[in-house]
Amino acid sequence: MTKILVxxxxxxxxxxxxxxxxxxxxxxxxxxxxxxxxxxxxxxDCITRLRELPNLTCLMGNHDLAAVGYLMLDAxxxxxxxxxxxxxxxxxxxxxxxxxxxxxxxxxxxxISLVHGSPRDSVWEYILNTIVAFENLKYFxxxxxxIGHTHFQSIFxxxxxxxxxxIELPEPGGTYQLNGRAILNPGSVGQPxxxxxxxxxxxxxxETSTWLPKRVPYxxxxxxxxxxxxxxxxxxxxxxxxxx
Numbered sequence: 001m002t003k004i005l006v007x008x009x010x011x012x013x014x015x016x017x018x019x020x021x022x023x024x025x026x027x028x029x030x031x032x033x034x035x036x037x038x039x040x041x042x043x044x045d046c047i048t049r050l051r052e053l054p055n056l057t058c059l060m061g062n063h064d065l066a067a068v069g070y071l072m073l074d075a076x077x078x079x080x081x082x083x084x085x086x087x088x089x090x091x092x093x094x095x096x097x098x099x100x101x102x103x104x105x106x107x108x109x110x111x112i113s114l115v116h117g118s119p120r121d122s123v124w125e126y127i128l129n130t131i132v133a134f135e136n137l138k139y140f141x142x143x144x145x146x147i148g149h150t151h152f153q154s155i156f157x158x159x160x161x162x163x164x165x166x167i168e169l170p171e172p173g174g175t176y177q178l179n180g181r182a183i184l185n186p187g188s189v190g191q192p193x194x195x196x197x198x199x200x201x202x203x204x205x206x207e208t209s210t211w212l213p214k215r216v217p218y219x220x221x222x223x224x225x226x227x228x229x230x231x232x233x234x235x236x237x238x239x240x241x242x243x244x
Contacts (some may be wrong), residue, residue: 008033008148012040013190034061034116153187
């Protein structure tokens with residue numbers, strides 16, 4: 001059995017990342033689907049923690065791309081730009097080297113497609129509904145695709161007999177048997193936006209082909225304080241206490 005920890009959108013939130021790593025326990029591999037930095041107060045510490053993980057596969061998200069200068073900041077809203085300008089100032093040479101070495105393109109690991117945004121647009125496109133999910137079906141050749149970017153823990157299950165997708169929202173802690181083709185999102189570690197303040201992640205079991213979505217509480221008040229102390233936008237602190 002190979003137990004793989006899958007998560008995305010850490011967004012420089014070390015407290016949430018540590019809670020996820022502790023809750024997940026020992027795993028054989030870790031797949032991070034991008035956006036390690038942006039919004040939060042702990043970009044270097046989060047990267048240091050990731051670098052310590054054995055058998056890590058980590059993609060580059062749109063915030064990571066902007067932090068290393070590969071994406072124009074005017075593509076982001078005002079608060080996100082302010083945060084990214086700060087991140088660019090505080091990121092160490094080692095952290096920048098780590099981010100720059102990440103893949104911008106979709107990867108295939110253990111016959112699973114991994115991408116930050118969508119198979120069609122690895123950086124920017126959000127898969128938030130069944131229409132966009134269906135449009136992306138022809139852009140990956142594996143049975144399953146794991147995505148991030150939306151900050152929503154969700155499953156888009158394709159039904160061949162009806163030639164359509166449906167959204168499934170399994171309860172955290174409930175095992176989901178993978179079958180057919182599907183696009184799965186573990187949610188966001190550091191900035192959930194599905195009205196649940198808990199950090200989100202998933203466990204993928206290669207032997208049983210199961211997906212176990214998980215949520216874990218963390219001390220978000222500490223993160224809010226660090227955001228404000230760093231002079232980052234207060235909106236990025238406020239949203240942590242309501243999950244939006």
